[in-house]
Amino acid sequence: MKRIFFIALLLTSANIFAQDTEVLFNNADKSITIGATISAPKGHNSGNAVVLVSGGGVQDRDGKMAGHPYFKLLADYFNSKGLTVLRMDDRGIGKTTGQYDLATTADFADDALSAIAYLKSRKDLKLKRIGLVGHSEGGAASAIAAAKSKDVAFIISLAGLALDGQSSLKFQNEDLVANAKISDIDKKRSNEINNLMFKTAYQYVDSVNMEQKLNDTYNEWKKKDDAYFKTLNIEFDHFRFPVYSYVMNAVKPWYRYFLKFDPVNFLPKVKVPILAINGDKDLMVRSEVNLANWKNLPLKGGNKDVTIKQISSMNHLLQHCITCEPQEYAQIKEAITPEVFETISKWLEANGLM
Known part of the structure; x- marks a missing residue:
């Protein structure tokens, strides 16, 4: 990857679990300026970090979907476990330049790698391992990124795509x-x-x-x-x-x-720990076939360090649901089911990441 050129660093605000810092940096070929927030945990700091990778449809850094700021909630959660978090605006929204509808999943993977490169350059953060947390298409982008670069230390896929x-x-x-x-x-x-x-x-x-x-x-x-x-x-x-x-x-x-995307070209090349969580009522990313690929394709490349979890009655936005149709998302008060956080916590602890 080419060198990342930094644009600016602006202190914004703090939350209960972390100190939030707004940053701007360029992607590898300097064609895109990426706007993001880094949340460095207060108190306990594990020295590890995650970059949040969004799914289909243009989203800001808080990942606002159906009235819920999913990525902000995920950032708070990971901060509470001692991890630093970088969440970014998608191309063409917020402070990130470019055109979202002209970009591909491979471009989103490269943006995630640019975010990792930026975090690695921040010596003040003293980071040891940096992973990717991808939702939906963001799971596929995370797989592409991890197959391409050894900078990705682990992957957590949430309702993530692992099917052609x-x-x-x-x-x-x-x-x-x-x-x-x-x-x-x-x-x-x-x-x-x-x-x-x-x-x-x-x-x-x-x-x-x-x-x-x-x-x-x-x-x-x-x-x-x-x-x-x-x-x-x-x-x-x-x-x-x-x-x-x-x-x-x-x-x-x-x-x-x-x-043309086929995870067969990427997942067997991923050698890092993977956690994949999908809901059995997800109408956007069918659970069983995608979880099977998350498990079996890395295994073809010799990677046995994969954990998969199917959560009952959970939709694409990680909520317990009734009809589970997209129209219902905004009607559900629960943003992310506690079982998601419980599963992630156990996995983080087992992998020495918190």
Whole structure:
């Protein structure tokens, strides 16, 4: 990795567990300025640190999702265990420059490595080991980063992705559709067009004609679907596929990279301790298949130091849930279930990190 050039260091505020410092630093090629907060623990300091790596969708450094500041809560937790925490604004939000929708999971992995390089340069922090804590897509970015650099000392994956992009999209949409309050007929139609579009996008992922091919696929399906619907003798058709927004997103760099992403290319190269926690009611990242990959792919590379944990009735945002649909996230008062913290605490202690 190239040298990181520092921009500024500004003292901001303190919290119960730590002294917060706002920092700015550049990524490796100096194309992006990253805004972040470093929280150094008060009292007990283990000399270890974590960088928080966010999931899909642009987020600020506090990781505000469904009204809960997830990353701020995680920072407070790790500080209480004696770990220093760096949490950063995603590209294009807060004090981080760049355009989020032009970046890929690999770019987010590089941003995490830039954050580690910055922490290592801060001799005043006297850090021994620096790990990555990734949520959702941030788990995949953490795996990419750890496969690329020995600077990553450990990984904690929270609802983290360890499945290839095409399968992940397929399972995610099937699970969301299965839980949706729509008719069985519309569920069938939804799965049919989703899978057709995913297959077409994958087939033409490196083609300049991807947009045209996706539109052709949709138009051909629509003709057949219209004919099918007429046979049902239903007065009104409420089913809609958002073809315009789908195609516009699919042709961008993130989607193209994600379709080709395969953890087989990264996780066997990860030689550091891993903790992976997923919820069995997660509709965005299917628990069983992802946890299996977190366990088995590092093992292919000889890494047996992997702990996996499935938590019952937990959704993608680490909350105990009832319907577990995304619409429910904001209605749940609990931000992060205590079982997540309990699992992390045991693992930190077992690995001498707290």
